[in-house]
Amino acid sequence: xxxxxxxVCVVFGLMLLAGSKAxxxxxxGGTPSVxxxxxxxxxxxxxxxKVPSPNSAYSNVDNFLGAGFANGGAAGGGGITRLVxxxxxxIGGGTVTTGKFSVVNLSANPITARPRIRFYLDNGGVPGNVxxxxxxxxxxxNGNSATVFNYNATGLVIPNAKFxxxxxxxxxxATSLDGTTGASDADLNNLGQAIFSPAGVGSSAxxxxxxxxxxxxxxxxxxxxxxxxxxxxxxxFGWEFVVPGVPEPTTLSLAGLGLLALVGRRR
Numbered sequence: 730x731x732x733x734x735x736x737v738c739v740v741f742g743l744m745l746l747a748g749s750k751a752x753x754x755x756x757x758g759g760t761p762s763v764x765x766x767x768x769x770x771x772x773x774x775x776x777x778x779k780v781p782s783p784n785s786a787y788s789n790v791d792n793f794l795g796a797g798f799a800n801g802g803a804a805g806g807g808g809i810t811r812l813v814x815x816x817x818x819x820i821g822g823g824t825v826t827t828g829k830f831s832v833v834n835l836s837a838n839p840i841t842a843r844p845r846i847r848f849y850l851d852n853g854g855v856p857g858n859v860x861x862x863x864x865x866x867x868x869x870x871n872g873n874s875a876t877v878f879n880y881n882a883t884g885l886v887i888p889n890a891k892f893x894x895x896x897x898x899x900x901x902x903a904t905s906l907d908g909t910t911g912a913s914d915a916d917l918n919n920l921g922q923a924i925f926s927p928a929g930v931g932s933s934a935x936x937x938x939x940x941x942x943x944x945x946x947x948x949x950x951x952x953x954x955x956x957x958x959x960x961x962x963x964x965x966f967g968w969e970f971v972v973p974g975v976p977e978p979t980t981l982s983l984a985g986l987g988l989l990a991l992v993g994r995r996r
Contacts, residue, residue, distance in 0.1 A: 754884065755947050758846075758863035761878035764829060767793045767923065769873045780929070782827070786819035786887065786972040787931035790829050790877050794962045797833025797875055799921035800897060802943040803914035810917050812847065812946045812953075814856055814895030814938040815966040819931045821975040822889030828882040830896060831967030834870040836919035841869040841910040842898045844878075847946055848885065849893040855955060856893040856938055861885055862947045867902045867910045875923035877967055887970055893938065894968045896922055897945060922966040937964040 767773075772795035781788030802811030830846055845864045849856035861884055870876060898920045900912040926933075940946060940953035957964035 754861055756861060756863045756884045758865040758880050760866045760868070761880035764790070764877040764879050766871070767795075767875040769797065769833070769835070769875060770795050782969060782971050783977065784971050784973050784975050785930045786821045786823070786825075786970050786975045787817050787928065788969040789925045789928035789931070789933060789965060790831065790967045790969045791929050792925050792927060793875060793967075794924045794926060796962055797835060797921050797923045798937070798966070799833070799835050799919055800939070801918045802940075803917040804943070806914065807943055808901065808909065808912075808914065808917065809899040809943045809945065810897050810920065811943050812895045812897040812940045812951060813922060813966075814847070814849070814893045815922075815933055815964070815968065816851065816891055816936055816938070817894055817931060817933050817968060818891045819887060819889065819970065819972075821972060822887050823972040823974060825882040825885040825887055825970045825972055827879060827971045828885065829877055829879050829967065829969035830894070831875060831877050831923035831925070832868075832870055832896075833875045833921050833923045834872055834919055835921070836916065837872040839869050839871055840912050840916045840920060841867050841902075842900055842912050842917055842920055843867050843902070843910070845897050845899065845945060847895045847897070848887070849895070849951075850888060851891040851893060852950060854936075855953075856895065856951055858949045859947060860887070860892065870920065877923070882970070885970075887972070895938070895946070897943070899945070924962050924965060925967040926963040926965040928965065933965045935960055935963045935965070937966070
């Protein structure tokens, strides 16, 4: 009987491990499309009329502040940076169909690297259990620029609560002769995320998170600490998540007005 129970426990444990690995799959994102490109040092340039994508659960990709933050941390020929993440509070959760992320290149020269994005549940104000992640093909980022990319987010489910979205960069390129993009550690340390604020849908506190060491961090509770820029600029980066069924902000506003009208009638 005891042997039978032990066997059951082992099988159940393996099932849990398999489930956790499936949840934390590193999904292949292909090559994301460019949505907008900005010049560093010039807020909201170019400045067309922009609105969040329909059914956005969170959107902060329209108000570029002209600045960015580089991840840093690549050293010793490791070919990968630290991970930097932002806390995001959406207006609803669910299955994401498309998403947007940003990349900034603080160097004057083009740099080719792989962006790798990761998502985590919140754990008391820092990233906790990993949700999933995407790794994209190598992309060449123009010098002194910030770029917003759109990608197919199949496989990503976000909570209706605060969570974390992070990004790291490496120089892996399986199609090249030496297996790299040619970007050095010094090159990679010029890459990071563009700063946008305020969010058009949802909200983000003035806080970001940076890992202590470089790495891919498709794992629970990456070691690191929070930081900000003392409010100037806000520590908010460019992210967007489209979740079908999430009501438009205008619809929420109208619903709120309707409730106020009902309260007024009851009085």
